[in-house]
Amino acid sequence: MTIETPVGEKVSGGGTPDEPVTTSLPSYWTRPNVLTGVVGAVIGYSIGHWFGNYVAADNQQFQGNGQNDFALTLGYLVATLGWLAGLGVLNYPIAKMLGHRPDETFEEDPRLSRYFRYTLDHKVVGLQYLSAMLFYFFAAGLFALVIRSELLSPTSHLLAPDTYVEVVGEHGTLMMMMMTSAILGPFGNYLIPLMIGSRRMAFPRLEALSFWLTPAAFVVLLSGLFVGGFPTGWTGYAPLAVQAKEGQDAYLVAFGLMACSMILAGFNIVATVINYRAPGMTWTRVPLFVWGILVTSMLMVLAAPILVGATYMALMDRTVQTALFDVNHGGSSYLWQNLFWFFGHPEVYILALPGFGIALELLPVFARKPAFAYRTAVAGMVGVGVLSFFVWQHHLFDSGINPDMRPVVMFTTELISIPTGIIYLVAVGTLWRAKLRMTVPMLFIFGMLFNFLIGGISGVFLSDVPADGVAHGSFFVMAHFHYTIMGGYIFAFFAGIYYWLPKMMGRRLNDRLGKVHFWLMFVAFNSTFLPLFAVGQLGMPRRVFEYAQRLQALNVWVSISAFALGLSMLVFVFNFLKSTIIDDKVELVENPWQSRGLEWTVPSPPPRLNFPSIPIVTSGPYEYGTGAGPMAVLSVPASAGAEGEVLL
Amino acid sequence: MSQLDDTAGDQLVVDSDAHERKSVLGSYWTASRLFVAASTMLFGAGAFSYFYLHSLDNNSLWRAPGQRPSSFLSVPVLLLTVVASLVYVVVARRAERPGADGNDFRVAAGVASVMLVVAAMIQFWGMRRLGFFPGSSGYASVYVAVMPLFGVWLLIGAYWAEVLLARSLRVRWVLAPVGENADSHEAAAFAGSLNGSRLFIGFLGLLSVVLYVMFSVLK
Numbered sequence: 001m002t003i004e005t006p007v008g009e010k011v012s013g014g015g016t017p018d019e020p021v022t023t024s025l026p027s028y029w030t031r032p033n034v035l036t037g038v039v040g041a042v043i044g045y046s047i048g049h050w051f052g053n054y055v056a057a058d059n060q061q062f063q064g065n066g067q068n069d070f071a072l073t074l075g076y077l078v079a080t081l082g083w084l085a086g087l088g089v090l091n092y093p094i095a096k097m098l099g100h101r102p103d104e105t106f107e108e109d110p111r112l113s114r115y116f117r118y119t120l121d122h123k124v125v126g127l128q129y130l131s132a133m134l135f136y137f138f139a140a141g142l143f144a145l146v147i148r149s150e151l152l153s154p155t156s157h158l159l160a161p162d163t164y165v166e167v168v169g170e171h172g173t174l175m176m177m178m179m180t181s182a183i184l185g186p187f188g189n190y191l192i193p194l195m196i197g198s199r200r201m202a203f204p205r206l207e208a209l210s211f212w213l214t215p216a217a218f219v220v221l222l223s224g225l226f227v228g229g230f231p232t233g234w235t236g237y238a239p240l241a242v243q244a245k246e247g248q249d250a251y252l253v254a255f256g257l258m259a260c261s262m263i264l265a266g267f268n269i270v271a272t273v274i275n276y277r278a279p280g281m282t283w284t285r286v287p288l289f290v291w292g293i294l295v296t297s298m299l300m301v302l303a304a305p306i307l308v309g310a311t312y313m314a315l316m317d318r319t320v321q322t323a324l325f326d327v328n329h330g331g332s333s334y335l336w337q338n339l340f341w342f343f344g345h346p347e348v349y350i351l352a353l354p355g356f357g358i359a360l361e362l363l364p365v366f367a368r369k370p371a372f373a374y375r376t377a378v379a380g381m382v383g384v385g386v387l388s389f390f391v392w393q394h395h396l397f398d399s400g401i402n403p404d405m406r407p408v409v410m411f412t413t414e415l416i417s418i419p420t421g422i423i424y425l426v427a428v429g430t431l432w433r434a435k436l437r438m439t440v441p442m443l444f445i446f447g448m449l450f451n452f453l454i455g456g457i458s459g460v461f462l463s464d465v466p467a468d469g470v471a472h473g474s475f476f477v478m479a480h481f482h483y484t485i486m487g488g489y490i491f492a493f494f495a496g497i498y499y500w501l502p503k504m505m506g507r508r509l510n511d512r513l514g515k516v517h518f519w520l521m522f523v524a525f526n527s528t529f530l531p532l533f534a535v536g537q538l539g540m541p542r543r544v545f546e547y548a549q550r551l552q553a554l555n556v557w558v559s560i561s562a563f564a565l566g567l568s569m570l571v572f573v574f575n576f577l578k579s580t581i582i583d584d585k586v587e588l589v590e591n592p593w594q595s596r597g598l599e600w601t602v603p604s605p606p607p608r609l610n611f612p613s614i615p616i617v618t619s620g621p622y623e624y625g626t627g628a629g630p631m632a633v634l635s636v637p638a639s640a641g642a643e644g645e646v647l648l
Numbered sequence: 649m650s651q652l653d654d655t656a657g658d659q660l661v662v663d664s665d666a667h668e669r670k671s672v673l674g675s676y677w678t679a680s681r682l683f684v685a686a687s688t689m690l691f692g693a694g695a696f697s698y699f700y701l702h703s704l705d706n707n708s709l710w711r712a713p714g715q716r717p718s719s720f721l722s723v724p725v726l727l728l729t730v731v732a733s734l735v736y737v738v739v740a741r742r743a744e745r746p747g748a749d750g751n752d753f754r755v756a757a758g759v760a761s762v763m764l765v766v767a768a769m770i771q772f773w774g775m776r777r778l779g780f781f782p783g784s785s786g787y788a789s790v791y792v793a794v795m796p797l798f799g800v801w802l803l804i805g806a807y808w809a810e811v812l813l814a815r816s817l818r819v820r821w822v823l824a825p826v827g828e829n830a831d832s833h834e835a836a837a838f839a840g841s842l843n844g845s846r847l848f849i850g851f852l853g854l855l856s857v858v859l860y861v862m863f864s865v866l867k
Contacts, residue, residue: 098818274674279667302685330789
């Protein structure tokens with residue numbers, strides 16, 4: 001943790017970075033922090049649960065299913081409110097109601113404790129996101145290892161059948177719910193202002209709030225295990241979701257909270273990219289990573305509200321006995337499927353597009369030549385984003401879609417492979433006649449391109465109705481989406497970590513360990529998931545803990561490979577801790593990749609306000625080998641003193 | 649880029665204040681439109697549910713005969729919301745013009761805020777006096793799910809109007825800034841928020857009409 005800045009420096013009003021106004025900071029313990037948040041959450045839960053019981057006592061509609069889901073749900077929601085109140089999130093909106101403009105200047109706090117507070121510094125939020133996302137990812141990965149341990153044998157079991165399904169549900173939901181922000185959260189929040197030449201985010205409070213909702217969602221989701229778990233997997237299908245034990249409430253509340261987090265993050269990022277670009281940062285000079293995050297954010301803003309609506313409706317079914325998803329009372333379980341997948345399929349691209357963005361951003365740096373077909377790549381990303389809203393019904397091919405609709409949806413699904421393919425070809429085109437540098441981030445990008453090719457082609461195969469009819473619900477589908485999401489998105493996530501960590505912390509991860517991590521992860525990943533295509537074609541269904549004896553050899557192979565994949569994560573963790581915390585001898589680096597990106601024109605880690613003055617962008621970010629000058633020059637302030645003022 | 653004022657020799661000069669003001673104003677503009685878009689998608693999920701279940705009519709239980717919320721509750725909610733949004737939109741538009749009388753806005757914001765709160769309270773109170781069980785039909789289920797959410801959105805609109813009212817009372821010049829004040833971050837933030845609130849509260853008025861038609865007019 002090496003962000004070094006003058007202690008106690010604070011800028012407010014007309015102060016400048018060179019004029020320290022405050023020399024001492026209030027104690028961590030006297031300000032809202034994580035501990036006060038936890039206290040708020042405990043108090044909130046108690047109040048919510050008590051009130052839920054109180055209300056339910058006199059109301060028939062809260063008692064219909066014999067378990068008090070209303071009290072538990074209200075407990076979760078008020079606990080979240082208490083958590084946010086304890087963190088100090090509500091101070092600002094309350095002060096605004098009284099007409100005040102709270103005195104929350106852009107304060108510099110060099111202490112480690114700033115990572116455990118609600119903060120307005122986008123760089124701190126970015127690192128908070130990075131730590132949290134890694135933690136969630138490893139937690140979800142542990143559930144995966146439990147699943148693979150269970151599947152070592154077709155007949156002897158570690159887990160009871162219902163426990164197995166709950167573990168599968170926790171793994172899937174953690175990965176698909178929490179990891180939506182794995183790239184957008186850390187890299188989007190940390191880097192976007194730096195990459196577009198801004199000194200701040202448009203709405204730093206929304207940004208911070210979007211982060212602090214994620215721990216609440218994580219804890220609520222895990223708590224579901226203690227109240228019966230949820231048997232529906234990550235898709236939460238009705239009517240099972242309506243009939244399930246109280247653990248389903250945890251799933252619904254947690255997913256709803258994460259959807260809110262996505263929407264808030266989307267608001268902030270879209271507003272920032274559109275409005276805070278530096279002079280000269282025209283749309284054709286915007287880095288491809290920023291384009292990827294921008295399109296992703298738009299998808300979040302438009303798709304996640306549907307998820308909020310769906311989870312809310314399911315909670316209404318469970319708490320006040322509406323019958324939206326109950327066919328016996330005028331509802332329909334297909335309604336859930338439509339609502340869920342109207343969010344769920346754009347979500348696949350919410351996961352994929354940031355990965356594409358990282359690949360397209362890094363390739364020119366390590367190919368030392370301009371990005372191939374920049375505008376086409378942008379069009380491809382926008383095309384994927386738009387088309388992603390028209391394909392959701394392919395998830396209903398086997399569950400009751402009107403047969404006449406199948407060809408239409410098959411067509412739109414296959415159509416989306418065109419812009420996706422364009423992005424892929426642009427990436428490959430950048431490699432043409434390039435002088436490649438096979439650094440660790442580049443290795444991960446190559447791994448991503450290889451994996452995504454398999455995932456993408458198997459996706460086109462599955463979009464075909466007859467093929468989907470055979471493979472639906474099997475491990476084939478499971479292998480397909482792990483190739484696209486883990487093989488694409490998570491490999492790009494690690495590429496981003498290796499590439500941008502020197503910018504974020506001033507330290508470069510050890511190359512040798514990085515290469516060990518990559519090769520172990522790449523081989524183990526393919527060894528884990530490639531055989532699952534065969535397992536699926538041989539008839540092994542998903543979410544079932546017993547399987548045919550003849551499939552044991554393949555399953556044992558897959559399980560051993562999965563443990564090797566887990567081992568590769570330990571290599572990464574060791575490298576991360578060694579390079580950033582343990583080893584004092586790691587050299588501080590400024591621009592280890594000789595990148596032209598605007599974010600690399602400032603010191604690593606960046607100073608408080610990112611740029612000493614507003615930069616003026618004079619050329620594109622990918623002009624390698626063209627003789628172009630620096631991407632930007634620093635402007636001269638029009639008025640003295642103005643540069644220190646950043647009001648939030 | 650208008651904030652790029654001058655080039656003097658090799659040095660480029662940027663009016664960072666102008667850059668910041670333009671960015672703040674634009675951010676509110678963008679975010680308020682995104683908020684309305686997200687709200688549309690959220691209530692769109694409700695509308696989709698309404699028409700989807702209506703068209704399926706599973707077990708002939710889309711709607712029991714005569715099942716309808718009381719007009720004594722739904723009409724006042726509609727009227728309060730529509731009048732509040734009309735008043736607010738018209739007066740906020742006038743307040744955005746240079747030299748506008750701030751008192752008009754303060755009165756309108758206060759009235760609109762109170763009306764939206766009253767509408768929300770009637771809506772919540774009405775949920776206790778439905779006359780039908782939430783799960784008695786598809787219609788009843790959609791109504792019970794969507795309308796409390798609408799009440800929450802009314803409160804958000806009321807909050808937004810109240811925040812602007814409170815600020816305009818505490819900082820009197822903010823509605824008609826002149827001189828240095830006109831170039832301040834404060835003025836830009838207020839103007840952006842005013843514009844955004846106008847759009848959002850106007851959206852609430854439109855939404856109340858759509859919901860009334862869905863639940864009280866359509867058969």
